Amino acid sequence: MTQYPASNDGAISKLVQELNRLPGIGPKSAQRLAYYLLRAPEEQARQLAEAIVSVKQQIKLCPVCFNVTEAEPCSICRNEERDRSRLCIVEQPQDVLALEHTRAYRGLYHVLHGAISPTEGVTPDDIKVRELIERLKSSTVSEIILATNTNLEGEQTALFLKQLISPLGIKVTRLARGLPFGTELEYADDVTLSRAIEGRQEL
Numbered sequence: 001m002t003q004y005p006a007s008n009d010g011a012i013s014k015l016v017q018e019l020n021r022l023p024g025i026g027p028k029s030a031q032r033l034a035y036y037l038l039r040a041p042e043e044q045a046r047q048l049a050e051a052i053v054s055v056k057q058q059i060k061l062c063p064v065c066f067n068v069t070e071a072e073p074c075s076i077c078r079n080e081e082r083d084r085s086r087l088c089i090v091e092q093p094q095d096v097l098a099l100e101h102t103r104a105y106r107g108l109y110h111v112l113h114g115a116i117s118p119t120e121g122v123t124p125d126d127i128k129v130r131e132l133i134e135r136l137k138s139s140t141v142s143e144i145i146l147a148t149n150t151n152l153e154g155e156q157t158a159l160f161l162k163q164l165i166s167p168l169g170i171k172v173t174r175l176a177r178g179l180p181f182g183t184e185l186e187y188a189d190d191v192t193l194s195r196a197i198e199g200r201q202e203l
């Protein structure tokens with residue numbers, strides 16, 4: 001395969017550079033995608049560009065649960081049929097998707113947008129912890145389900161939240177141990193995740 005030097009054209013090299021910044025896209029893949037787009041019909045390239053821009057313009061964070069949404073509040077927070085006595089705490093919006101996909105959980109969510117990590121300098125102030133505590137003050141939640149990842153950061157975050165929430169008199173549970181250590185929720189399969197929710201234990 002011919003390797004084109006990335007510097008042979010300003011526009012192409014800019015595109016390669018931008019694609020290379022995406023997760024999982026190395027320099028080779030970035031180059032392949034850039035030359036694919038160059039050959040693709042203009043309409044296809046335009047649709048891709050528009051989809052990227054509109055996702056940034058239209059998608060906001062729900063002011064209640066901080067999940068990504070086009071409507072405020074999001075469809076889960078607005079849904080009257082959801083169980084408002086349960087609140088599931090997750091790290092990322094993708095985790096909400098994974099849990100929703102199992103259909104094993106019908107409560108509400110709170111998305112932290114990260115996990116506490118002293119090694120990476122992520123403190124409780126950097127994630128949506130203050131917002132969670134504010135939310136709990138004026139809610140009817142009786143159970144908090146800590147569904148952070150089962151890696152070091154996720155476990156640290158779960159313990160931190162447990163210590164913070166317990167004095168409020170709310171029951172705190174953690175996903176069952178069916179999830180192997182190091183699991184990122186978004187990659188867990190439906191069956192494992194459903195079992196983890198159903199088998200959750202008080203922390």
Ligand SMILES: [Zn+2]
Nearest residue numbers: 062065074077
């Ligand atoms: Zn919401």
